[in-house]
């Protein structure tokens with residue numbers, strides 16, 4: 001598969017390759033021309049790649065050609081320890097921005113702001129080697145490599161589901177709070193992280209309660225993502241009949257896990273203060289309205305007969321975190337974290353350093 005993707009890239013044709021969490025097979029979608037398709041009403045079918053800013057268009061790669069294969073990976077080299085830390089200037093700027101966010105939260109209606117920064121590193125490995133290393137190191141993440149000649153190339157290993165929809169069944173996730181893996185230390189959570197994650201859960205439940213039935217929320221549990229831990233609850237339900245995946249995306253994105261709360265106030269703080277364009281970082285990606293045939297009644301004798309088959313559409317979308325943009329000579333890493341009234345600027349900086357290691361170890 002990797003050779004086919006390399007050929008597609010050489011011919012400047014769009015593709016995406018991805019492996020779902022804990023899956024064996026990697027899937028690839030190859031587009032046969034270089035047109036730039038965008039989503040208009042979410043009834044389209046294809047692989048969606050959407051930016052953080054929901055006023056901007058989401059890109060769609062149609063399912064022109066689908067490949068599926070187990071990629072046997074190996075660790076190429078030792079973990080990359082030679083990368084320099086970000087500059088003192090980057091540190092100072094981020095700490096100041098966190099302080100400004102804490103001050104804003106303490107003096108306004110805003111409860112949470114998710115701040116982020118980017119870090120540029122010279123490219124060493126080839127794009128496909130890097131993808132292989134992501135696959136090798138992060139079996140429980142959604143690992144992807146995405147390319148469009150008119151947009152660029154992105155790769156990531158995200159722990160966060162935006163939403164999965166199978167027919168009318170819906171499943172989403174509330175993920176927040178971060179701890180670094182430490183040997184022989186059992187993770188424990190402070191009030192700050194518990195509240196931070198509860199803001200996300202409450203928001204999702206509130207957004208979904210009028211458009212779903214049978215809503216169920218699990219207790220927050222510790223969820224491991226590479227060398228990090230997060231607090232996570234699963235929220236599931238059934239969409240009412242007048243609702244489609246587009247309505248669900250519009251109600252959920254951007255969630256307080258990657259934007260803040262209340263959404264509009266947090267978003268305008270981010271757009272005016274963060275000082276750079278997040279592009280597709282904290283956007284979402286995945287299969288949109290994939291048609292899946294299912295046998296309607298397993299007891300029927302004639303299962304071949306199409307009358308006994310039902311077609312439903314599935315969508316499986318993930319939040320674009322632990323990701324980077326790949327240019328011919330650079331890897332641009334995007335990293336962030338949630339700020340609340342109790343955030344400590346230096347700890348928030350350390351959190352972004354820990355998160356950046358997820359990408360740095362495969363560079």
Ligand SMILES: C=C(O[C@@H]1C=C(C(=O)O)C=C[C@H]1O)C(=O)O
Pocket residue numbers: 114116160175176177178230257258321322334335336337338339355
């Ligand atoms: C924003 C990021 O992660 C999000 C923020 C988290 C936090 O604030 O603790 C945890 C998981 C994600 O929902 C990121 O990884 O860049």
